[in-house]
Amino acid sequence: MSWQQLRVQVRSDQLELLEQMLLDHGGLSISYLDAEDQPVFQKEPGSTPLWDKVDLVCLFEQDSNLDGLLFLLQQHPAVEDKASLRLEVLAEQAWERSWMSDFKAIKFGKRLWVCPRWQEPPEPDAINIMLDPGLAFGSGSHATTRLCLQWLEQNISNESYVIDYGCGSGILAIAAALLGAHRVIAIDNDPQAITATIDNAQRNRIPSGLIETYLPEHLPGDIASRQADILLANILAEPLMQLAENFSLLVRPQGQLVLSGILAEQVDPLLEHYKQWFTMDKAVLSGDWGRLTGNRKQI
Ligand SMILES: C[S@@+](CC[C@H](N)C(=O)[O-])C[C@H]1O[C@@H](n2cnc3c(N)ncnc32)[C@H](O)[C@@H]1O
Structure with missing residues (x-):
């Protein structure tokens, strides 16, 4: 059996309405793709609007009549780019995971790969993270994640105790564990990210207990006394900016801090702010994005 796949770029503030419209016309499964290679902006925990603009991908049975739906979408104000509206016929084997073709294996430094779970790793003997990011951010393809993975690959030493704050898919926590960390704490304020991190850690055969996951409000008290x-x-x-002082409590004196998700023009104010607690290095830039690193000052 074949399926019809409809793909359209929409403004994410109208996502719920559009989803309902697709379901009302017989939509069977809806996936979301980042339409503009943006990271997640101001995502509320538990909600799914991930980016300003989202490519909605919806599957329908082969014989569904979609003329009315196509007409409605053509007129809809949330569909600003009418040319983004596409309908194609999919062979059965591809439909469930069709969005996954956009996620490719990527190498970081000399020894670390992030590979889609459904592909053979290009270098089976390298350190391979097999990932299914699902709805949680973090497949390694975005510059902000890449900057962190490159740093980890070069700087982590065996037996490090690492905190991944804002773990998303768990990609950085898993990389740290596979690169030799002896304890990893993965924190996120989105329960979906906690679930994704646990699932991805299991799939990567991270020994049980090596990565602990927490919502920020559930962090055990001893974390502050065991600084990373x-x-x-x-x-x-x-x-x-808001978390800086909290981070200063979570990093041991001389311990290292790595910040990403920062637009180039936001680098200077953040550097200034973090200098209260950390000796900060010069920012590393990649396109529009910057990475900040520093060492916790002695208290
Ligand atoms: C850009 S994603 C990063 C995911 C992954 N660490 C990576 O590098 O690809 C940011 C993550 O931080 C989480 N987040 C945002 N604000 C947070 C906060 N105040 N406390 C904890 N997590 C937060 C989001 O839910 C999201 O999963």
Whole structure:
């Protein structure tokens, strides 16, 4: 059996309405793709609008008549790019995971790969993270994640205790564990991200208990007294600004801090703010995005 796949770029503030419209016309499964290679902006926990603009991909039975739906979408104000509206016929084997073709294996440094779970790793003897990011952000293809993975691959030492604050799919936590960390704490304020991190850690055969996952409000009290050697946070400038003092409590003196998710123009104010607690290095830029690193000052 074949299926019809409809793909359209929409404004995410109208996502719920459009989803309902697709379901009312017989939509069977809806997936979301980042339409503009953006990271997640201001995502509320538990909600699914991930980006400003989203490519909605919806599957329908082969014989569904979609003329009315296509007409409605053509007129809809949330469909700003009418040319993005496409309908194609899919062979059965591809339909469930059709969005996955956009996610490719990527190499970081000399020894680390992030590979889609459904592909053979290009270098089976390398350190391979097999990933299914699902709805949680973090497949390694975005510059903000890439900057963190490159840093981890070069800087992590065996036996490090690492905190991944804003873990998303768990990609950084899993990379840290596979690169030799002896304890990893993965924190996210979105329960979906916690679930994705646990699933992805199991799929990568991370020994049970090596990665602990927490919502911020459930962090056990002893975390503050066991400060980390490395804290990574790929979030966004605004929460990073708010979390600075908290991070200063979570990193041991001389311990390392890695911040990402920062637009180039946001680098300077963040550097200034973090200098209260950390000796900060010069920012590393990749396109529009910057990575900040620093060491916790002695208290
Ligand atoms: C850009 S994603 C990063 C995911 C992954 N660490 C990576 O590098 O690809 C940011 C994550 O931070 C989480 N987040 C945002 N603000 C947060 C906060 N104040 N506390 C904890 N997690 C937060 C989001 O839910 C999201 O999963």
